[in-house]
Amino acid sequence: MNEIKPGLLQRAIYSREELSGDYFILWIWDEALGKLCRPGQFFEIRAHASLGDAEDSRCLPKLFKPISIYENAGGRIGFFIKKVGSGTASLAKLKAGDTLELIGPLGNGFPVVSGRRILLVSGGIGYPPLWYLQKELINHNLIFWLHGGAGQSDVFPCDEVWTMDGSFGKQGMVTEGIANLLNDKKIDLVFSCGPMPMLAQCAAICTNLRIEHYASLEAYMACGIGVCHGCAVPIGNPDKWDYLRVCKEGPVFKAEEVLWNLM
Numbered sequence: 011m012n013e014i015k016p017g018l019l020q021r022a023i024y025s026r027e028e029l030s031g032d033y034f035i036l037w038i039w040d041e042a043l044g045k046l047c048r049p050g051q052f053f054e055i056r057a058h059a060s061l062g063d064a065e066d067s068r069c070l071p072k073l074f075k076p077i078s079i080y081e082n083a084g085g086r087i088g089f090f091i092k093k094v095g096s097g098t099a100s101l102a103k104l105k106a107g108d109t110l111e112l113i114g115p116l117g118n119g120f121p122v123v124s125g126r127r128i129l130l131v132s133g134g135i136g137y138p139p140l141w142y143l144q145k146e147l148i149n150h151n152l153i154f155w156l157h158g159g160a161g162q163s164d165v166f167p168c169d170e171v172w173t174m175d176g177s178f179g180k181q182g183m184v185t186e187g188i189a190n191l192l193n194d195k196k197i198d199l200v201f202s203c204g205p206m207p208m209l210a211q212c213a214a215i216c217t218n219l220r221i222e223h224y225a226s227l228e229a230y231m232a233c234g235i236g237v238c239h240g241c242a243v244p245i246g247n248p249d250k251w252d253y254l255r256v257c258k259e260g261p262v263f264k265a266e267e268v269l270w271n272l273m
């Protein structure tokens with residue numbers, strides 16, 4: 011039997027859900043673990059090394075992949091994943107009953123607030139953490155959610171959809187919808203998650219209008235637990251800043267403190 015390293019969990023996948031295109035959801039069940047999770051946190055996950063045959067083994071990399079918590083209801087924890095490369099391809103092969111290896115929950119997560127008028131902005135695979143966040147916030151805040159993707163298979167339920175190819179919702183970048191909405195809906199807080207250029211543009215708009223904004227950053231991660239510093243990003247102000255780790259001090263940062271021009 012394999013020795014389990016400290017912090018390394020193994021959980022059976024109890025169900026798998028197919029979504030559009032290359033998206034799927036893996037569900038595990040762990041009440042105690044669910045109590046530790048907060049919106050915006052993530053797990054490092056990978057398929058258990060025993061899975062796969064000789065052909066598959068090329069698709070079972072040793073590296074864990076950072077995946078946000080998509081849903082957490084009484085210990086029913088979901089990971090909403092897009093297959094993009096070899097790591098997520100190995101996860102895409104998993105089925106109910108297979109074993110998932112996990113480390114987490116990791117990272118700081120979003121602040122959970124009440125009495126605010128909130129705009130959520132997600133792009134692509136930035137959608138899952140905001141789904142969990144809106145479920146936690148919906149009863150105590152007014153929320154409007156903008157989501158953008160490349161095409162129809164990259165969009166999911168929200169209030170307003172943008173696609174780059176115009177195949178669904180409004181055509182263009184999701185950030186084109188932000189400025190008007192901030193005014194019309196008297197938004198006083200923005201939470202965003204998605205590709206770096208989207209976050210930077212969202213930050214520029216919010217800074218200009220002096221609206222509080224928290225962004226969850228995407229970064230390439232090696233260790234995922236604060237050891238390698240491979241995920242560090244410049245945080246502070248132009249006179250005094252430091253490299254902070256997305257996996258440890260993040261992934262959520264006050265957007266006005268991110269030095270977007272140095273990324």
Ligand SMILES: Cc1cc2nc3c(=O)[nH]c(=O)nc-3n(C[C@H](O)[C@H](O)[C@H](O)COP(=O)(O)OP(=O)(O)OC[C@H]3O[C@@H](n4cnc5c(N)ncnc54)[C@H](O)[C@@H]3O)c2cc1C
Pocket residue numbers: 052075076077078079089090091092093094095096097098099135138139227228229230231261
């Ligand atoms: C905190 C955090 C939470 C995340 N949550 C989710 C989630 O809930 N669901 C999900 O599907 N994905 C999520 N991701 C992204 C996911 O971790 C990457 O897609 C995955 O690591 C890609 O690994 P791979 O081996 O499949 O592909 P790779 O072979 O590593 O990459 C395939 C392609 O994707 C690009 N790429 C890989 N990683 C990133 C990245 N982080 N940012 C930008 N481009 C990248 C590469 O340039 C390459 O073109 C998250 C990332 C972070 C940092």
Ligand code: FES
Pocket residue numbers: 230231232233234235236237238239240241242255256257258
């Ligand atoms: S990925 Fe190693 S320190 Fe963040």
